[in-house]
Amino acid sequence: MTETLKGIILRETPIGDYDKMMTVLTAEYGKLSVFAKGAKRLKSPLFTATQLFSYSEMTLHKTGSTYYIRTGDLIESFYHMRDTLEGAALAGYIADVASDIAIEDQSATELMRLVLNSFHLIATGKKQLPQIKAVFELRAVSIAGFMPNLVACAGCGNSDLTTYYFDITSGVFRCEECFRTDSLLLEKLASRQSEPDGIYQSGQVISIVSPSVFAAMRHAIYSRAERIFSFELKDNETLSDFAAVAEKYILCHMDRSYTTLEFYNTIKPKLV
């Protein structure tokens, strides 16, 4: 089978001196393992189209479960993501999460668009990195099947609050009153844990979120794909809180850590 597809190079592993194995994200088939023969040679016609984070049109030939790239044309290199170390680090983390979420042979149109938009904004510097990162995280974790419910309090149905008690673990929020009632109930249940057959666990992780952070979360989750990054945060404290809750949420639900994220966090821009 030979097919021409557009894809983003999410990962590359060198094989010998001249070849590499790549993880490529495509809209049609999700993530693919693609072998690029000779692509590390400077004179290879595949050289530019197979650079990490590039978006390229590729002619792929499938043999067994492996794809081989025959020809490649670079569409966008997102070269300026590398202008700062922080930008390059964030791109690495985004590529890792996308690679984690994408499934082989399952279309990934929305994820592909999300990665392309995030890369574009990092490269152009039109949005602050923490905002790009947080929106990407909330949207990516939703694509992975863990969309939080930010419509109304899980207890009473109120939606317009002064403080939001966001339950990271279950992806719902409560108003203060319902949160207190719920906490009392959980304490009661937790006290029964000492019973030999106790199965109750409180185990909740709660983030207390302000209305402006909550509005940003709602925007990231519920806006149409082309609008998700189009909002302003009123100050750096709001941006910092928004970034913190998004990161906690995705890490809780992906249930793993990312070395690329740890690296980004050691060098990320200071906000407050």
Ligand SMILES: [Zn+2]
């Ligand atoms: Zn309530």
